[in-house]
Amino acid sequence: MPHYVLVVKEECETCQLIIPVIRQLVENAEVEILSQDNPAFPPDVPVTDDTELARSFAYRIETVPTLIRFDSDNEAERVEGWDRKVWQGLTNMDLGDNLPAFRPGCGSRTQDPGMPEKLAVKFGKPLVSRPIEIADAEDDIESCFDRGWSDGLPVVPPTAIRVMRMLAGTRRDPAEMIGNVPPDYAPCSIEKIAINAVMAGCKPEYLPVVIAAVEAALQDEFCMHGLLATTYFSGPMIVVNGPVARAIGMNARGNALGQGNRANATIGRALQLVIRNVGGGKPGGVDRAALGNPGKYTYCFAEDETNSCWESLAVENGFSPAASTVTLFAADGMQGMVDQKSRTPESLSGSFAASLRVVSHPKLVLGADVFIVISPEHERVFRLAGWTKARFKEELHRLLMIPGEQLIRGAGGIEEGIPVSLKDKVLPKFRDGGLNVVRAGGSAGLFSAIIAGWGASGSIGSSPVTREITI
């Protein structure tokens, strides 16, 4: 014998409308009625009080009325709203024709603003992270500082409700372990990432991007441990490609590398907080940076793929244009590249090459990788001349082949440089694949950015890592 569960609320007009059908059901079948607001509704039939919404949450009710048919203990079928034909099929009863054939339902109370996360805390799978008690007299934000959880700026206190709300941004299991975070190599779950994303100020819809960034940081070729521990300036920079960037409102245009956009600001910060809090990586501890750089608070932007004449960074790395990705780069601060006069790709490439020459030091080669963030006005010069991105990179490579005699120790009266034995070689400034180009920035301004990388690139240090973002 099938039995039924019907979820209703008095406030819903469709639920009011179907009272005669509910009576007919109660008389002819085994049905339990759950009322979300008034236990005396519907009148004159037995009703189970579900004003606490425990049962509605368990059944994942989104709309009232919802009628669920169970065959033995398993849910066989459900219908939302009133649809005579479907209800008749589901109950195998003739429900008459006094009511209209169809009426949509109303929102379940479980979907009220703020309710899903409250119910998740109350009735859902519990969070497993340790709760930390903050006394009445303590200010919760100050407590986060005192416990060493902050990067120096205020964090959003990670209450269970906020963490549950954050976790709604991903379909992944909060208990899923995604790897061990250096320097402590502490195991990191989706839940721990969500807690740190709350503190960073992320919206739930940013969480998949943060998770992908953490996963990328944990890839061996990214070398996060060394990047953290180095005395060098660098820290992880995140470039976001694909539809997710626009979907979550990231800034790829004016001031893309600057302040003011919540997604850019908080995604980069969340990654840093995971390394700090889960991994235990703190300045003065394992982080031995001599100076660091301001990007170690947050360093995240999106590539502007709209109307670009060049394939995006992600497509260059073998991903579909429809894919959303993060690319992590071990980045220093930013150096401006100003050229307001060049109108030919040859001249503009020359400007880029001259500016790139000074990455790390004009006499050091094959150490750091580099990202060029090319502005739309600079990119236009290449577009009008029909240059591909590959051609631009080849031209830079050609211009940055440097005679060893200019680079050796002592050359130019400067002791820094490469071994004297390499005097007769001609060496490239950057290793193969070490020169990357992404497009971002406002529509006005013949300025681009050069972002140098950690002096230890490739197999001896860090390589950029691209990873697809999944919900």
Added chain:
Amino acid sequence: MTTLLMDPTSEQSPARREPLPRPESLSGKTVGLLDISKPRGNIFLDRIEDLLGQQGIKTRRYTKPTFTRIAPVELKQQIATECDLVVEALAD
């Protein structure tokens, strides 16, 4: 009502915050002696200063403007800058 926050760390340190570690020795340290301006606090601190001085430990004296209010930020910063630790006299 107390607030519960979810621990963002790897949970390898105790949930309750520990006091700062006590110095193992006062040798080579500068000890601040803070008089909160309660009567006779100076007598207590004079004696402490004398005892520390006998051990060759450097001391510096400070005074709060009034015991009824917390120390001014400038005074706290001055003590933190000039001293390694501080003894506060609560005498009456």
